[in-house]
Amino acid sequence: MFRTSLRTISLAVTLIVLSLVSPAIAQQTSAPHPTVPSAQTPALSAPATTVQAPSSVSGAPSSSSAPSPSTEAAPSSAGDAGANLLEQASPHDLSPWSMFMSADIIVKLVMIGLAFASLVTWTICIAKTVELSLVRRKLGAALTQIGESRSLAEAQMALGAKDGVLASLLASAMHEARLSAGISSDAGIKERAASNFAEIVRAESRRIRLGMGLLATIGATSPFVGLFGTVWGIMNSFIGISKSQTTNLAVVAPGIAEALLATALGLVAAIPAVIIYNHFARVTKGYVELVSRASGSAGRLLSRDLDRTHVGSIGGARSRAAE
DSSP states (O other): OHHHHHHHHHHHHHHHHHHHHHHHHHHHHHSOOOOOOOSSSOOOSSOOOOOOOOSSTTOOOOGGGSOOHHHHHHHHHHHHHHHHHHHHHSOOOOOHHHHHHTSOHHHHHHHHHHHHHHHHHHHHHHHHHHHHHHHHHHHHHHHHHTTTOOSHHHHHHHHTTOOSHHHHHHHHHHHHHHHTTTOOOHHHHHHHHHHHHHHHHHHHHHHHTTTHHHHHHHHHHHHHHHHHHHHHHHHHHHHHHHHHTOOOHHHHHHHHHHHHHHHHHHHHHHHHHHHHHHHHHHHHHHHHHHHHHHHHHHHHHHHHHHHHHHHHHHHHHHHHHHO
């Protein structure tokens, strides 16, 4: 009887203890457990955010999970700033034509002048090449035609009505021979004819060198003209730096590129001019030597005519004396 009562009492005490302990266990199970960083995990620099426990068992999202208006506005403002920076850093159109159009008026005038000088250089090159080729061929053919002539008259008949420096030399020799008729001094006639020949050779040399002085001027001054445009453009770029109060290279790079384009055009105009001038200096020197050969040929024909006339006059005088 006593044992039965003891069992009943212990069972009742156990039930009472379980009824008191079960609500506390249920509350501990429902509450979130905070995460404790281990010793090996480095502490985060960002502040920890408080997490609210769900208000109901159905798992409705808490207010902390909803995005705030400030969080949405931050990415949009950052995107706008990035777009502005990208637009500022976008490269300019640095093609030669666009750089010319955006250059200062002084730099534009320098570029136009250098382009015109380059056009003049190539025009002279083409014109002088054609002219020298024609006159050299013509004079060489004329010298070949009079190679077998025995007198000035025969040489003029061999040339016909052709114009040229050799025809002028022969005409000058014939003119001096006619003007000196009756003069017994052959040395004086040859000296006067040689003076006329020298004038014709100098005139032909000046004519054939026409335009080469312009080539020399372009070759000597174009780099300095281009350098002037470069200095002017860089000066404007530094003025732009002082006005914008920034040292960003993207601000001054277009202006510096435009200025350097002037130097490039100066070299483009100068280098061909110097090369073409040196080429024509050699070619014209060869042509002047050919003209000197023509002058010598005309002088030899005049000397033969004078000697033949002198011999003829001596023979006539002897025949008259013999009679």
